[in-house]
Amino acid sequence: MSFIDQLKFNADGLIPAIIQDDQTGRVLMLGWMNRASVEMTLVRGQTVFWSRSRQKFWMKGETSGHTQTVKGISFDCDADALLIQVEQAGAACHEGYRSCFFRSVDAEGETCKITEPQLETPEQMYGKGKG
Amino acid sequence: MSFIDQLKFNADGLIPAIIQDDQTGRVLMLGWMNRASVEMTLVRGQTVFWSRSRQKFWMKGETSGHTQTVKGISFDCDADALLIQVEQAGAACHEGYRSCFFRSVDAEGETCKITEPQLETPEQMYGKGKG
Numbered sequence: 001m002s003f004i005d006q007l008k009f010n011a012d013g014l015i016p017a018i019i020q021d022d023q024t025g026r027v028l029m030l031g032w033m034n035r036a037s038v039e040m041t042l043v044r045g046q047t048v049f050w051s052r053s054r055q056k057f058w059m060k061g062e063t064s065g066h067t068q069t070v071k072g073i074s075f076d077c078d079a080d081a082l083l084i085q086v087e088q089a090g091a092a093c094h095e096g097y098r099s100c101f102f103r104s105v106d107a108e109g110e111t112c113k114i115t116e117p118q119l120e121t122p123e124q125m126y127g128k129g130k131g
Numbered sequence: 132m133s134f135i136d137q138l139k140f141n142a143d144g145l146i147p148a149i150i151q152d153d154q155t156g157r158v159l160m161l162g163w164m165n166r167a168s169v170e171m172t173l174v175r176g177q178t179v180f181w182s183r184s185r186q187k188f189w190m191k192g193e194t195s196g197h198t199q200t201v202k203g204i205s206f207d208c209d210a211d212a213l214l215i216q217v218e219q220a221g222a223a224c225h226e227g228y229r230s231c232f233f234r235s236v237d238a239e240g241e242t243c244k245i246t247e248p249q250l251e252t253p254e255q256m257y258g259k260g261k262g
Contacts (some may be wrong), residue, residue, distance in 0.1 A: 018158055042239065073235060074232040076161060076224075076232050081161040081232075101206065101214040102208070105134045109134050110133060
């Protein structure tokens, strides 16, 4: 039985996928996948998400070239979340940062700071759009 | 302005929180928080989730002693996911594993294997229940 049959997708048919840098352990992003995009990810060996905002498949890096090559796939005890280790080309974030989690807050949650350099501007990455 | 005001909670008032071991970078679990549990997490300095299955607050480690002391909080570019680095006491997973992501699959998604030792049995951790 494929592990996909064990996964619990939510009411919208989606499961969250934590994307982690295989080399550094840095968490790069959280994306959403439906069953077909999990299957496509396995077949391609590169991540494919379901874009909730655009309601379409989102082949990561298709526009930007910032692909994610799959190095490992795990799922959690409740089978309702994925952890995918990847080799990330360039910036994972559509805002040009290595990680989407480039903003940290202090212990009180009041002050917010950017914790890493912006590698590219969105204009450099896409011209327009998000990929 | 508190960073909480910037967060985008979903239709159920929830946001996913990736919990990562501050020392090793290991992703331990994915939990869900509502606004009040994010606030409680900031105030306590330990994670508090919203249990979707039990529809109540879930003070991590309250029963098991396996608390998560907050070391860092980040949020992503879309402000709809949290990344929280913690100091994890014992097992994060209610099944007694350090990480909830203790099962990995091969490249075809067919074979599943357990990748880490079970530190305790659920019976040792709780007797019953989940915490």
